[in-house]
Amino acid sequence: MNHSAAAGDQRAAVEIMKDKNGIDQAVLRNTRGASVQVSWHGGQVLSWKTDRGEELLFTSSKAIFKPPTAVRGGIPICFPQFGNRGLLEQHGFARNKIWVIDDNPLPLQPNDSNDKAYIDLLLKPSEEDLKVWPHSFEFRLRVSLAADGNLTMVSRIRNISCKPFSFSFAYHTYFSVSDISEVRVEGLETLDYLDNLCQRERFTEQGDALTFESEVDRIYLSSSDLIAVFDHEKKRTFLIRKEGLPDVVVWNPWEKKSKSMVDFGDEEYKQMLCVDGAAIEKPITLKPGEEWTGRLELSVMPSI
Template structure:
């Protein structure tokens, strides 16, 4: 019989403390449906959270897993990364099961969202922790009488021991848009090494995963950080964004320490280059799965 999880407080915000029977833990804010901590069973913190992050109404948290919706970055008329990450979400369910802990939060349109994005919608974020895995799913349904289109991402900040010793494996052969150099290119090496500002949108990541599964071999992205390995898989999201601000840009971010760029890498399950379009009554869902190997 599942056991309900009560709302608690974290950094002055309403939050859910998820803890699976095996000890896996996660902390999810109702503000922005923002995951701010993931500690696998028998391990330590896997997400980066800036020590200078503001936990304030209407402001986005720097680090963890921000929800970018219904717009990614500044690719549209809305505020950067959309409004979802700065809105209060409603609790649908939060419970501990036999071998996991699960929470579901919901966001509906209101007068404020309709002023900037005139659509009736319902979004849900589901977070599940068990053992050494974390699953985050973002879903959206069109509840209006006209089509709607959006872009979205799970803006996952992964903690690093040192960016100079870290790399991301599994990108070889993928085309990408370089948002720093403003050009299209192809990743020729399978291993991406990190040494400065990086902002790329890789295409066809989900297709690569599906093709690998059909051929009987894995095509996960893998973060390599010293002896640590984190496998990163996605479903429903076609793109993956890889971002690190680098030294110069990090120094300009008021909610990041100057050396914060050395301790994080964003690997984001994203739908950016081809927006999702939903007819009235249609649904969409995308998921990112992380596993500490």
């Protein structure tokens, strides 16, 4: 089953195992000892650790790890919609499905070194999915961990039906932070955003950096491809680089909403922040045979 790692590569490792519910998952390790855990349930990254074993993603202590519930934390994939509309479940069905190993993955790039560990997963619609969203597609996902500890996710969605379809998409990334009131986000200055707390009314960001003192649920539009999340207390900065993903979702449920969520601790909003690379405002439309690629690269660095 380790055929998804580079052939003969002993340095970067991919280990496949089952969780307590019998669902396959992979642990990717690079040469320095950093790791990423990916579940076939939702193609979801559940953990991303530094070479010192420090967890960089938030997962709720009350998260439910049993399908068909999506796991509260890590990086759920929202497809074919973000939000709650029509017959589709909130944030679409991709995060609740069991994916499979992709036997026809992307070729490696010439600059990919043997120090990279990666896994390729595939999602195709079931008959049940086609009843609520009648479009045939192939969704290929590569999750990779580089020698420098960076986590990259590349999604390729191909239309294999005979008519066009449109979708929205997000990598719903839960970052682990020391204290939400000590965090700031840069790279969103002067952008317009849709505020989900005000019926998606459109506003313009006035601040130099985004800081948090109450519930936030916004979709920033047409952002640059680099966003930074500064955690002052932990003296570390997350860098979010993205391609094919024009929008950025920023979400923290704060106190009142946290208490209404069964799979989220009442005080856990203090230790997390979602900042998503996304394509929401202008849905992606694919003609038959067309393919879309959305790429997210996450890195972490010490900050002063």
